[in-house]
Amino acid sequence: MLVNWKLESDVNDYVKKQFENLGLKKLQDYNEESAMSAYLKEALKGAAKTQTKTNFGKPDFHIEKYKQVPILIENKLKLSKLVAQTKDGIKFDDKSISDFAVNGALHYARAVIDSGKYHEAVAVGVAGDNEENVTIKVYYVFGSAPNAYKELSKVTTFDFLENESTFETFYKDAILSEEEKHQILIDSQATLQGYAKKLNKLMHNHNITAPQRVLYVSGMLLSMQDIVDCKGNKVDEGLIPDDLKGVQSETKRDGKKVVDQIKAFLDEREINEDKKTLMLASFGEISKDSQRDELTTNDKEVAQLLPQKENSVTKQIFTFIYENIFKSIDGFGGHIDIMGEMYSEFLKYALGDGKEIGIVLTPPYVTKMMAQILGITSESKVMDLATGSAGFLISAMELMIDHANASFGKGTSRANEEIANLKKDNLLGIELNAEMYTLATTNMILRGDGSSRIEKGSAFNRPESLFMDFKANRVLLNPPFSYEENGLPFIAYGLDKMECGGLGAIIIQDSAGSGKAIKTAQAILKKHTLLASIKMPVDLFIPMAGVQTSIYIFKAHEAHDYDQTVKFIDFRNDGFKRAKRGISEVDNPIQRYQDVIKIYKAGKRAEVSKELWDLDAIFIEDFITDKGNDWNFEQHQNIDTKPTLDDFKKTVADYLAWEVEQLLKSKGEDSSKKA
Structure with a gap:
């Protein structure tokens, strides 16, 4: 006879x-x-589900024996207590965390x-009413952001925990595939652009000038970081919204607190004095106007985030950034250029399309593709002579980290040591523009330093x-x-x-x-x-600029x-459609960005979908001359102008259709005249 459970201990x-059925023993395999x-x-520590969260968290069960990946399990009585979620995702308010299994485990x-x-x-939520009515949900968690998890919907039992082999099989399916990483990258970019628009409006409403806006974002993000010394020891907590009290004294006002925190952060990092002075001069904009630290009515963009009806402008902006961007950083795609996305959005309002100063930042999925084409590994020494906001260096660093983890095992001492060294020694960026330099440095710090060079x-x-x-053995x-010459002297140098x-x-x-840069x-x-030339989409930089580009x-x-021949690839159809309102997927862009790397490597022998690619049409191997004016795909494209039988038939059919249409029209006119 089936007996319904009465207590949560029954679920335990x-x-x-x-x-026990899997042969796992308490205290030895699980606790x-x-x-x-x-x-x-x-x-x-500090993850208790109590309101104060002062104690360490205590999941119902946990396993620590597999691949340095902790498995955290939460149980609840009643199937209705499995998960609390909305259309936007799983809820992480205190009540949901306390009352629901999946929410608590995550x-x-x-x-x-x-x-x-x-x-x-790995997070596991278990809830049920009896032995025959119980559900297990399993998630792979790859970051601390609210959206940094992946549900393993096919895993509905504990069998994956039986032994090292079963867990290894599970783990291979759990970790993010290249397709999933690319999708996260695209979604992250769209999400970040949405936040940037709202933040831009918030700052505009509070009279923050366009040039100041991106400095507010980068500086405040730095102030939110925990202060850690060069040995990795935590010295102090990063700022949170509650730390900004709206105090009106000169030494304790909100803007001053933010800038002082940035200085303390940079001091502990032992950053070069010249670099630190330059950065602090830029971030000084945050505390320059004391009126922005006076209490004022909350803007509608942050009204839901702040319990008090009045807060300083500094706190309102800080809170928006903290809740929407800082908390989500490690849930964004690894190659995402946070500062670059913000800068691009603000630039639209400050400088129209950005053409006047020639600053148009490369989309993250393109920086990733270019870094992959160059085969960047943890041993590469990568240089960018026009660093901008460091988008290329971010992508290079992500590939380096992936390679180190794959080579030595993710989380191992050897991998961690390799990653620390490559961040410090293997990336070189040079940027002339002071504002962009500050953004680049901030961007790399947000990625775990990497700003040293x-x-x-x-x-x-x-x-x-x-x-x-x-x-250097790689340059992006x-x-x-x-x-001059569209910037070609940079790659020459x-x-x-x-x-x-x-x-x-x-x-x-x-x-x-x-032909425009023949000399260089x-x-x-x-x-x-010259190994290859890849023709990129005409709308690649829309809405910032409408320019035709190629990758050389x-x-x-x-x-x-x-x-020797040069490879020419037509990548004008990358699967995306871009407009002022944003980017949309129209023809398998995720697959196309993976395939183009295969096409670069293998040409017409590349194993790619015939439905997506006509390799005879988009891939050409041809010679170039020493004139320096024949580097583009269309200059080597053979266009067959000789008409085929099908062309002739279509032309005749079109003509006959036109004749019939004219005849019907004339008959219609005649009948109307008779009427």
């Missing part, structure tokens, strides 16, 4: 029985509540990742020792296209400063390769090899051999 007994390692206990998983002690976790100044007058010491570029055999890629207005193009070919890929210090 059910879970223990499942573990209950507080019987956990000191390491996990520290990671769960809360603990996010907490251990937020602690910095784990990079991933971002320099302020012109790439063309850096000391030779900088390049000799760095020994999107130069300011207002520069970068290739000259690279190691022999290094690879470089530049996305540039393709008139540079068809010819000079490049005398010393370096080079091999350094090997003069171009004109008896």
Whole structure:
């Protein structure tokens, strides 16, 4: 006879029985509540589901034996207590975390990742009424952001926990695929752009000037970071909205608090004094106007986020950024350029389309693709001579980290050491514009530092020792296209400063390769090899700019051999459609961005979908000349003008259809006249 459960302990007994059936032993393979390692206990510190959250969290069950990935399990009596969610996702308010199994398990998983002690976790929610009416939901959690989880809908039992082999199989399915990563990247960009529009409106309403807006964002994001010394020891908490009290004294007003926190953060990082001085001068805008620290009625964009009806302008902006951006950073796609997305949005209002200054930032899915084409690994030394907001360096660093984790095992001491070293030594950025320099440095700090080798100044007058010491073997570029010859001299200079055999890629207005930059193009070919040219979509930079661009890929210090062919790829159909309102997917863009890398590598032999690609039409291998004006796809495209039989039949059919239409019209007119 089936007996309904009466207590939550009945659900616990059910879970223990499942573990026993799998051969898992208590205290050896799994534990209950507080019987956990000191390491996990520290990671769960402050994650209690009580209102004060002062104690460490105590999931009903936990397993610590597999791949340094903690499995955190929460149980609830009644199937109705499995999960609380809305159309926007799973809820993380205190009541939902306390009352629902999935919500509680995900809360603990996010907490251990937020602690910095784990990079991933598995959350399991269990709820039921009896042994035959129980549901298990399993999630792979890859960040502390509210949306940084993936439901494993096919996993409905505990069988994946049976042994190392079953967990390994589960883990391979759980981790994000390239398709999922790309989708997160696209979704993240859209989400971030939406926040940027609202934030832009909020700042406009509070009379924050357009040039100040992105400095507010970057500076406030830095002030929210925990202050950590160079050895990784936590010195102080980052600021949260409650720390801004609206106090009117000069030393304690909200803007001053934010700037002081930024200074304390930079001091502990032992950042170069010149760099720190430059950054603090930029961030000083946040505290410059004391009136912005006076209490004022909340703007409607933040009214729901703040309990008090009046707060300082500084706190209103800080709260919006904290709730919508800071909390979501590790849920955004790894290659996303947070500062770049914000800057692009604000630039629309400050400078129209941005053409006047030639600053048009590369979309993150393009920076990722270019970095992948160059085959960047943890051993690469990557350089960007026109760094902008550091979009290319972010993508390069993500690929380096992925490679280190794959080589040495994610979370291992060897991998962590490799990652720390590559962030410090393997990325070089140079940026002339002071504002962009500050954004780039902030962006890299938000990614776990990596800002050590971002320099302020012109790439063309850096000391030779900088390049000799760095020994770059990869260069990625999107130069300011207002520069002479559309910016082609940047890649020429970068290739000259690279190691022999290094690879470089530049996305540039393709008139540079068809005659506008002949002097530099010819000079490049005398010393370096053009490997490939990829024609990009005409609307790629819409709405910032409508320009035709190509990606040129080079091999350094090997003069171009004109008896060797160059790869030409037509990627004008990347699957996206762009307009002023945003970007939409129309033809499998995620697959196309993965496929174009295969096409670059294998040409017409690439194993890609025939439904998506006509390789004969979009891939050409052809020779170029030494003139430096024939680098673009369409210049090598063979257009067959000889009509086929089908063309003739279609023309005749069209003509006959027209004749019939005219005849019917004339008959209609005749009958109307008779009437």
